Amino acid sequence: MDLQEYFKKIGFSGVYEKPDLATLRTVHKLHVMSIPFENLSIHCGEWNTMDLQIVYDKIVRNRRGGWCCENNQLFSWVLREMGYKYTTLGCKVFNTLKNDFNPFNSHLINMVEIEGKPYIADVSFGVSCQIWHPLEMIAGKDQEQPAGIFRLLNDGETWTLEKTGRKPLVQNKAFTNSSLIDKRVTKTMYSFLLIPRGIDHFLNTSEYLQTSPESLFTQKSICSIQTSTGFRALIGWTYSEVTFNPEEDTDIIEMRDVAESEIDIILKEKFNIFLVNKLTPINNKAAYKM
Template sequence: MKGVGRLDIQPYLHHIGINPERVSDRKALFRDIQRRHLLTVPFENLDIHLKHPLSMDPVKVQEKVAVHKRGGLCFELNSLLGAVYRELGYQVHYVSAAFWNEDKHDWNPPYSHLALNVNVEGKTYLADVGVGGGFMEPIEIRHGMVYEDHLATYRLEQTGDTSYILQKSANDQWEKLFQFSTQPEELAAFQPMCRYYETSKDTLFGQERLCSIATADGRISLSEESLTITRNKVKEKSPVTSEKEWRRLLKKYFGIDYDLLEGKVKLNHK
């Protein structure tokens, strides 16, 4: 896996509550890291709206996540996860993925989503912590593979020698989530799309602040207009009535102080 140097991963592992020495089964450790990450680290795009540059440097992303208790987008979070798995001795490849765009009825551009392929005990898995509502544990990559967690059911469909579509069950029907290639890529290949999402006003990320995290029985998601709490697949949606209320909810449910973040950005720009 090119593009990643050595990384002291202990701050990250401590942050998500993982001690590798206490997990003798490498497959279990592999699964637990993704699960614990998703229960600890939010998927969020706040830096885009704070005009703070995104980074795919695992050292910088780890500082953001483990020290400042923040989250990020797929380019950030999966670059870090790949480096963590690599440091633990797993064979890891970055792979290009693209979400299905229902409005355009077409796939988003290649490299618009960064995912991981990881080899564990002779089998290859799709690992991903960069989705605001994704699968809780890595999924073995093989045609027809079905994975179910407490949030949803997923299925893999092979569409070519190196191409797959990940489907998600909704109302007893399979819907396209994203497609991906198993062709290994260098991290630098994702930089243009990372920059695009960082600066474009044509994407959802550029239009509103989003924050989402998995919980033991569901998910909590905050947008500009609403707070959605899902428990046992039952959603409860409440309106956000003001900026002050939005900031209060962000701190309450995600532990992120937006006033403090704004203050740091202003200080850095002086």
């Protein structure tokens, strides 16, 4: 594994002399612009592993993306190689169908300390809830980013991340009531404790997420990547391009269903993803919205 090879993958051509906030902001943004959040391996007959070397080869060398256990684990390696002080944390994702947090840590993030101040780095949540830059760990502070306003809350022990977005403006009226459209303006994303977690903590979770029929990731095939103006997503058979329009407090959403013959072309042209095995798209009812 080579840091310069990773930098080439994300298009980072700068030099870094010290682990400062400016460099972290740049690398974080380039990662989410270059590496998709995706779970396609599950729907291609492949297995998602927590082995860092395999994750590195998949994402950096083999033109793929990954889910949080891959993307954020890879990013923790980047942080370590660049000299940042970081702690890996586990998060309970909010389930909109159950209106409650999932009972186990299904999401992996990194807390980075710079000059004594902690920040949350998360390069793998996807779609409209993807942060582009690290968040300051200050309870109650509105932190504006392209996708909306992110806010960390704290009750003394548990931290919760929420986001206030904009009104979705769907261009294709046939998709106005699509289950993929999140019409909530403010949404809860996940909660976490400041307990350091090793990779072993996520092994059972990783297995459950890609095998259980109750898992979001077995019920939906997901691929999303951030763009300079918003994000793209392929969920099941539905391809979407979203443009953030903060001036009018809207997100402009272009959606269409795609034919099987288009799947590989869209993945290559829109996400720079090249699959070895055939993808079987799926979009069953599950708590995942754009």
